[in-house]
Amino acid sequence: MEKNSVNYKYLVRSPRDIDWGITVDTVGSEPIPPNYPVYPPRTGHPDTFYFTPSRGRVLDSYQLLYITRGKGYFYTSPDTFIEIKEGDILILQPHVWHSYFPDKKTGWQEYWIGFQGINMDSRFQNNFFAKDQIVYHIGVQDSIVKLYEQAIQVAMEEKAACQQYLAGIANLILGMTMYYSQNYEFDNKATEQISKAKVFIRENLLKGIGPEEVADSLHMSYSWFRKLFKEYTGLSPAHYIQELKIQQAKDLLATTQRSTKEIAYYLTFDDIPYFTKVFKKYTGYTPQSYRKKFGRE
Known part of the structure; x- marks a missing residue:
C-alpha cells in the first residue's frame, strides 16, 4: 500500500456473485493512533457501516475484525463490554447490536473484511463457530495480515471475478481463525x-x-x-x-x-x-x- 493511500474498499455484488455462496462487501485496514480525535475516522465510510461508539450499530453481514496492535473494548450491550487486545480477531454476526473502540492510550491497528452468503450461514448452523462467542485469540499472525493486504489489493483493482477471489480469501481467514484459536499455545x-x-x-x-x-x-x-x-x-x-x-x-x-x-x-x-x-x-x-x-x- 502506498503512503497516505485509502486502504479500504466497499464493493457491490451481482446475482451471479451471490450464487457463489459468499460475497464480500468491504475490506480494509486503518491505523488508529494513541489519543485519536474521533473513532471511527470520518473518511468516507457509507452510512450502513459508519457508527458512533456510544450508539453502536447493527450490520446485515458478517465481519472479521483483526487487531494486531494496541487494545480496546467491545460492547455486546450498552452496559456490557469485553476487553480486546492485540492478536484478537472478532467475528461480528449480522443483525446483532454491537459497538467497539480502541483505548485512547494505545490506539490500535485494525483490519477488517465483511461478507455474507449461505456458505457463511452454514458455518454457524452447523456449529463450527459458537453463536455466543465473538472474540477469538489467535495471536499476531503475519500470514493472516498478508491475506488482508492481498484482499485490499484485489478489491482496489476490482477486476473480473474479484468477488470469487475475495470470497476465497475471506473463507481462508475464517478457517485460519478456527485453526489458530484451537491450537494457540500461550x-x-x-x-x-x-x-x-x-x-x-x-x-x-x-x-x-x-x-x-x-x-x-x-x-x-x-x-x-x-x-x-x-x-x-x-x-x-x-x-x-x-x-x-x-x-x-x-x-x-x-x-x-x-x-x-x-x-x-x-x-x-x-x-x-x-x-x-x-x-x-x-x-x-x-x-x-x-x-x-x-x-x-
Whole structure:
C-alpha cells in the first residue's frame, strides 16, 4: 500500500456473485493512533457501516475484525463490554447490536473484511463457530495480515471475478481463525514475538525503520531479538527488511512508470547508487535492466 493511500474498499455484488455462496462487501485496514480525535475516522465510510461508539450499530453481514496492535473494548450491550487486545480477531454476526473502540492510550491497528452468503450461514448452523462467542485469540499472525493486504489489493483493482477471489480469501481467514484459536499455545511466546515483528516491519516499512526500532517495539534487547529472529526465519532482521523493500521495488519497476529515483526514495533508500547496489545484490539485475526484462507494456 502506498503512503497516505485509502486502504479500504466497499464493493457491490451481482446475482451471479451471490450464487457463489459468499460475497464480500468491504475490506480494509486503518491505523488508529494513541489519543485519536474521533473513532471511527470520518473518511468516507457509507452510512450502513459508519457508527458512533456510544450508539453502536447493527450490520446485515458478517465481519472479521483483526487487531494486531494496541487494545480496546467491545460492547455486546450498552452496559456490557469485553476487553480486546492485540492478536484478537472478532467475528461480528449480522443483525446483532454491537459497538467497539480502541483505548485512547494505545490506539490500535485494525483490519477488517465483511461478507455474507449461505456458505457463511452454514458455518454457524452447523456449529463450527459458537453463536455466543465473538472474540477469538489467535495471536499476531503475519500470514493472516498478508491475506488482508492481498484482499485490499484485489478489491482496489476490482477486476473480473474479484468477488470469487475475495470470497476465497475471506473463507481462508475464517478457517485460519478456527485453526489458530484451537491450537494457540500461550507458552509459545517466541513464535508470537517473531510474527509480531514481521507485522510491525510490514506496517512501517515505508517509514525507514531499522531493526533496532523493531526490537524496541517488542521491548526486547536488539542482540536477543536478532538472534531469535534469525533462528526462526533464517534471515537477520536487516536482511528481512531489505528483502521486503526489494520485493516492492521489483513490483514497482515491473508494473509502473515510476523512475528509479522515485522508487528509491519511496522505499526510503538514501540515494540512487546505494539502491542500485542493493537491488543488484538481491536480484542480479540493475533496476533499469530488471524493468527492461520484466516490465509490462
